[in-house]
Amino acid sequence: MAIGKSATRVDAVDKVTGRALFTADLVPHQHLVAKVVRSAIASGRVLSIDVSEAQKVEGVIAIFTCFDPDLPSYQIYTAGHPWVVDPAHRGDIEDRHILDARVRQYGDNIAVVVAEDTVAADRALRRIKVEYEEYPIIFDYEDAVQPPAGTPPIHEECPSNVQAEWDTQTSLEGTGYDSIEEIHGDPAYHHGSYTMRTPRQQQAHIETCLSYCYMEGDRLVCVTSTQIPHIIRQSIGLALEIPWGKVRVVKPCVGGGFGNKQDVLYEPLNAWVCKKLGGRCVLLELSREEVFAYTRSRQPKRFEAKATWDDDMNLVARSCEGYSNSGGYASHGQAIVANGQGSFRYMYSGQEKACYTKALTYYSNQSTAGAMRAYGVPESTWAAECMMSDIAYDMGWDGADFRLKNAIKLGYSDPFWPAPLVCVSNGLPECIQRGKELIGWEEKKKLYANETGPIRHGVGMALLCYKCSVAGLELETASARMLLAEDGSVMLELGATEIGQGCDTVMSQMCADAVGVPLEAVHILSTQDTDVSPYGAGAYASRQTYVTGIAIKKVAAELREKILAYAAELIPDGVNLDLRDGWIVGGPDRDNPQPLMELGELSCIAYYSRTNSQQISAEGTAQTDLNSFCLGASFVEVEVDIPLCKVQVKNVVQVHDSGQIINPATAAGQVHGGIAQSIGFGLYEELLEDPATGRTLNDNFLDYKIPTTLDIPDLTAEFVETWDPTGPFGNKSLGEPPAIPAAPAIRDAILDATGVKLYEAPMTPQRLYEGFQAAGLV
Amino acid sequence: MEMKILSCTVNGKPVQVGYDVRECLLDTLHDRLGLTSVKRGCEVGECGACTVLIDGVATDTCLYLTAWAEGKTIETVEGLQAPDGTLDPVQQAFVDEFAVQCGFCIPGIIMSAEELVRTGKTYTRDEIRKALSGHLCRCTGYQNIITAVERAVDLVNGFVGEDGDAA
Numbered sequence: 001m002a003i004g005k006s007a008t009r010v011d012a013v014d015k016v017t018g019r020a021l022f023t024a025d026l027v028p029h030q031h032l033v034a035k036v037v038r039s040a041i042a043s044g045r046v047l048s049i050d051v052s053e054a055q056k057v058e059g060v061i062a063i064f065t066c067f068d069p070d071l072p073s074y075q076i077y078t079a080g081h082p083w084v085v086d087p088a089h090r091g092d093i094e095d096r097h098i099l100d101a102r103v104r105q106y107g108d109n110i111a112v113v114v115a116e117d118t119v120a121a122d123r124a125l126r127r128i129k130v131e132y133e134e135y136p137i138i139f140d141y142e143d144a145v146q147p148p149a150g151t152p153p154i155h156e157e158c159p160s161n162v163q164a165e166w167d168t169q170t171s172l173e174g175t176g177y178d179s180i181e182e183i184h185g186d187p188a189y190h191h192g193s194y195t196m197r198t199p200r201q202q203q204a205h206i207e208t209c210l211s212y213c214y215m216e217g218d219r220l221v222c223v224t225s226t227q228i229p230h231i232i233r234q235s236i237g238l239a240l241e242i243p244w245g246k247v248r249v250v251k252p253c254v255g256g257g258f259g260n261k262q263d264v265l266y267e268p269l270n271a272w273v274c275k276k277l278g279g280r281c282v283l284l285e286l287s288r289e290e291v292f293a294y295t296r297s298r299q300p301k302r303f304e305a306k307a308t309w310d311d312d313m314n315l316v317a318r319s320c321e322g323y324s325n326s327g328g329y330a331s332h333g334q335a336i337v338a339n340g341q342g343s344f345r346y347m348y349s350g351q352e353k354a355c356y357t358k359a360l361t362y363y364s365n366q367s368t369a370g371a372m373r374a375y376g377v378p379e380s381t382w383a384a385e386c387m388m389s390d391i392a393y394d395m396g397w398d399g400a401d402f403r404l405k406n407a408i409k410l411g412y413s414d415p416f417w418p419a420p421l422v423c424v425s426n427g428l429p430e431c432i433q434r435g436k437e438l439i440g441w442e443e444k445k446k447l448y449a450n451e452t453g454p455i456r457h458g459v460g461m462a463l464l465c466y467k468c469s470v471a472g473l474e475l476e477t478a479s480a481r482m483l484l485a486e487d488g489s490v491m492l493e494l495g496a497t498e499i500g501q502g503c504d505t506v507m508s509q510m511c512a513d514a515v516g517v518p519l520e521a522v523h524i525l526s527t528q529d530t531d532v533s534p535y536g537a538g539a540y541a542s543r544q545t546y547v548t549g550i551a552i553k554k555v556a557a558e559l560r561e562k563i564l565a566y567a568a569e570l571i572p573d574g575v576n577l578d579l580r581d582g583w584i585v586g587g588p589d590r591d592n593p594q595p596l597m598e599l600g601e602l603s604c605i606a607y608y609s610r611t612n613s614q615q616i617s618a619e620g621t622a623q624t625d626l627n628s629f630c631l632g633a634s635f636v637e638v639e640v641d642i643p644l645c646k647v648q649v650k651n652v653v654q655v656h657d658s659g660q661i662i663n664p665a666t667a668a669g670q671v672h673g674g675i676a677q678s679i680g681f682g683l684y685e686e687l688l689e690d691p692a693t694g695r696t697l698n699d700n701f702l703d704y705k706i707p708t709t710l711d712i713p714d715l716t717a718e719f720v721e722t723w724d725p726t727g728p729f730g731n732k733s734l735g736e737p738p739a740i741p742a743a744p745a746i747r748d749a750i751l752d753a754t755g756v757k758l759y760e761a762p763m764t765p766q767r768l769y770e771g772f773q774a775a776g777l778v
Numbered sequence: 779m780e781m782k783i784l785s786c787t788v789n790g791k792p793v794q795v796g797y798d799v800r801e802c803l804l805d806t807l808h809d810r811l812g813l814t815s816v817k818r819g820c821e822v823g824e825c826g827a828c829t830v831l832i833d834g835v836a837t838d839t840c841l842y843l844t845a846w847a848e849g850k851t852i853e854t855v856e857g858l859q860a861p862d863g864t865l866d867p868v869q870q871a872f873v874d875e876f877a878v879q880c881g882f883c884i885p886g887i888i889m890s891a892e893e894l895v896r897t898g899k900t901y902t903r904d905e906i907r908k909a910l911s912g913h914l915c916r917c918t919g920y921q922n923i924i925t926a927v928e929r930a931v932d933l934v935n936g937f938v939g940e941d942g943d944a945a
Contacts (some may be wrong), residue, residue: 003797006876008873008876009873009878011875011877011878011881012872012873012878013865014872014874014881015878015881016855016858016865016869016873016878016885017815017858017859017865017869017886018814018815018816018854018856018885020816020881021814022814022817024817024818025806025808025814097888101831119800150837156919202909203916204914204916205880205882205916206817206819206825206827206880206882206914206915206916207817208817208818208819253864253880253881254878254880255817255880255881255882255883256916256917258880280871287818287821288819288821288824288825298799305887385862482903499880500879500880500881500882500917501879501917502879512845540907557824564797567780580836593832617832634843665876666876668876669876669879669917669921669922672881672918672919672920672921672922673916673918673919675919676916676918676919677916700820700822701820701822701824701825701914702822702824706914706916707919708910708912708914708920709907709908709910709911709913709914709920709923709924710907712919712920712921713905714921715919715921715922751862
């Protein structure tokens with residue numbers, strides 16, 4: 001069996017030898033470069049663009065502005081979600097032109113320069129003169145709902161600047177209360193109210209965002225670093241008003257995405273420019289600074305919450321309003337904070353009588369935010385866990401016992417999901433137990449209980465709950481193709497995209513077991529090419545192992561059937577024929593089958609038979625409405641230097657229930673990376689925007705600090721392997737959940753160490769200082 | 779645009795290549811010589827993805843003018859594999875320890891690790907962390923990267939095994 005083994009990554013050798021090819025490695029030698037002309041204001045309208053001086057720069061080929069008559073007429077959505085056939089059910093907002101005279105954020109796309117090289121393009125950029133009509137900046141929620149007089153809405157179609165506002169209130173039937181506010185005011189209980197804030201974190205993948213386009217005949221080819229090749233094809237088709245079949249999108253190796261590349265970024269603009277130039281190859285490569293400021297980021301959020309609990313460690317009710325700032329365009333918009341609020345509700349649903357959540361997303365003139373790993377759940381978990389942490393601390397309860405008692409239980413069913421969303425596997429109690437052992441919970445709590453000096457230590461924890469895909473709410477479909485080669489190996493083609501997370505390796509493992517061949521006999525085509533690759537929505541929602549795995553299982557069954565039918569012809573006296581480990585086996589004793597023919601021999605005969613020539617293959621599509629919950633617990637030990645306002649993370653232990661683990665070593669790698677991103681979220685990372693200009697202030701790796709080797713301690717990742725009946729191989733999901741709980745666990749550990757409650761991430765030295773000062777510690 | 783010819787040694791072979799005098803070594807190696815392992819991540823020396831060895835010293839090629847490479851010896855991961863195909867011990871350790879995810883930062887980190895390995899010294903995990911702190915990786919949390927470098931250093935220096943005895 002290949003599943004469950006730490007198989008070496010299929011791409012590892014290529015990636016350590018430099019042979020793995022990324023988009024920048026494939027650009028044809030003869031190409032032009034495009035650079036985006038960006039607005040120097042955050043809100044207003046372009047009145048004119050004077051390109052006359054820029055056009056004189058040697059090497060400039062063309063400059064296209066937002067006033068170009070050939071620009072596509074209608075707006076597109078950019079969120080990387082599958083097409084929705086029924087217009088009435090399209091949730092993503094079509095609010096973006098590829099170039100627009102209406103400026104909605106600093107650096108908005110108002111024109112594009114195409115030149116022979118980057119030097120010429122940059123020189124031209126500096127010579128372009130733009131006249132604007134400027135509007136007041138809408139910076140935060142207060143501005144959005146009550147803009148200065150005379151300020152036009154950011155999008156005409158959205159006069160309120162509020163994209164969406166959704167409420168969910170669990171049933172109060174049988175609670176004896178008429179409203180949740182009544183519970184929050186009941187003198188029989190304890191109550192707390194809280195305001196929490198989470199930062200604009202940037203995905204900060206090390207490969208920037210880039211694409212190049214050229215035409216083959218009358219078709220447009222786009223090679224791009226993306227998580228969603230098939231959706232990019234659709235978006236280019238929509239944006240250019242050309243049939244989708246006239247677009248071919250190729251996804252080579254991708255140097256990380258983390259949600260940023262689950263968005264349609266500059267591909268439609270790149271394609272449009274290419275088409276305008278008669279199909280000449282045009283490269284559009286963003287600088288690191290552009291990636292930070294002008295792609296996507298995690299939506300900054302504010303949470304207003306209340307909790308009510310009794311004396312016996314039971315939550316009675318929780319309410320949480322989440323306000324999310326999507327910036328100038330919707331991108332994934334409301335879907336993100338709504339997803340987060342779902343996890344807020346599920347996570348501590350164990351005892352409470354009622355839970356209310358509100359999700360609200362508004363436009364502002366800040367830079368556009370979108371999807372980032374775990375899609376709103378790190379933020380809502382920060383909110384949920386700040387409350388759990390405070391309650392346990394104030395009541396003198398053990399945080400692990402309190403959380404476990406109130407956590408989601410087996411059988412929990414979400415009342416708001418359109419299809420059944422039920423907790424059918426739950427290893428959370430074991431995750432918590434194991435995490436406590438690994439961190440030394442009881443001992444450390446005792447050891448650090450009475451520290452008084454400037455350097456103090458603490459341990460903390462937090463839980464996570466995350467869905468396995470978007471099944472039940474949105475379409476979940478995946479396709480696969482398997483071709484049997486002459487030697488009996490299987491060529492596997494998928495729409496599922498490898499972006500570094502290791503999906504090619506686990507897909508190969510699942511294919512090997514499902515077909516009945518050794519892992520070495522599976523050859524996966526890593527590059528998605530929409531001309532060839534079966535459809536896949538892409539790498540997001542931690543969905544691929546869970547959903548594409550179903551397609552693999554289905555297609556493998558069909559391939560086996562065809563192989564065994566051919567075997568029956570070649571071995572007419574064979575009984576109980578089966579395919580195991582690359583051999584046709586059979587015989588009267590089902591428990592002890594005998595090898596009859598190597599699959600390679602069979603396949604070679606099938607290819608070259610003079611009477612029954614066949615290339616045995618299978619392909620198909622699987623879809624699912626089933627979904628499930630991934631669970632897990634993070635435990636953290638910190639050292640806090642109070643006078644210096646510095647926190648050092650000494651140890652992180654994270655234990656996950658992601659069902660059956662397909663590849664333990666690559667799964668652990670996902671957890672390590674997620675922890676590091678959560679440490680960044682908790683302590684370091686925040687894109688800052690200037691309220692006066694809307695300009696991003698720290699658009700580089702020096703000023704926006706992601707964790708380095710010196711910031712991350714040794715990490716421990718373990719798994720509690722439940723069997724989930726909804727997953728194709730008993731598996732649940734793993735990609736995003738690791739990025740959720742470490743930050744609130746650090747927060748809990750700082751509270752344990754110092755008694756100081758912090759509510760705003762990241763917990764920078766400045767915020768620590770303010771907290772310590774208020775507590776009289778400094 | 780003024781062009782000149784650079785003469786240097788790249789992965790053991792003498793090379794002559796024309797370059798624009800304003801060019802950085804990253805562009806020359808990647809775009810003109812096709813050394814695809816030399817990655818462009820930030821262009822200002824923050825991320826380390828374009829690191830190569832220049833006369834044995836790990837160097838950000840985005841901050842290094844091509845003109846300065848005249849007569850130098852340059853090494854990239856493309857040159858580490860033995861003629862018979864065997865991976866260099868650092869490369870093999872990165873494969874075996876699952877240190878690779880998206881892989882974009884990896885060639886640069888391997889070249890810094892090569893510099894460490896070739897000192898013939900042993901290093902603690904904290905020393906390895908310090909030595910690699912100029913490299914950013916967003917996928918791995920560095921855990922398996924540190925372990926891979928530790929393993930390669932031990933292997934090359936003959937300190938294999940838990941007790942650190944010479945093999």
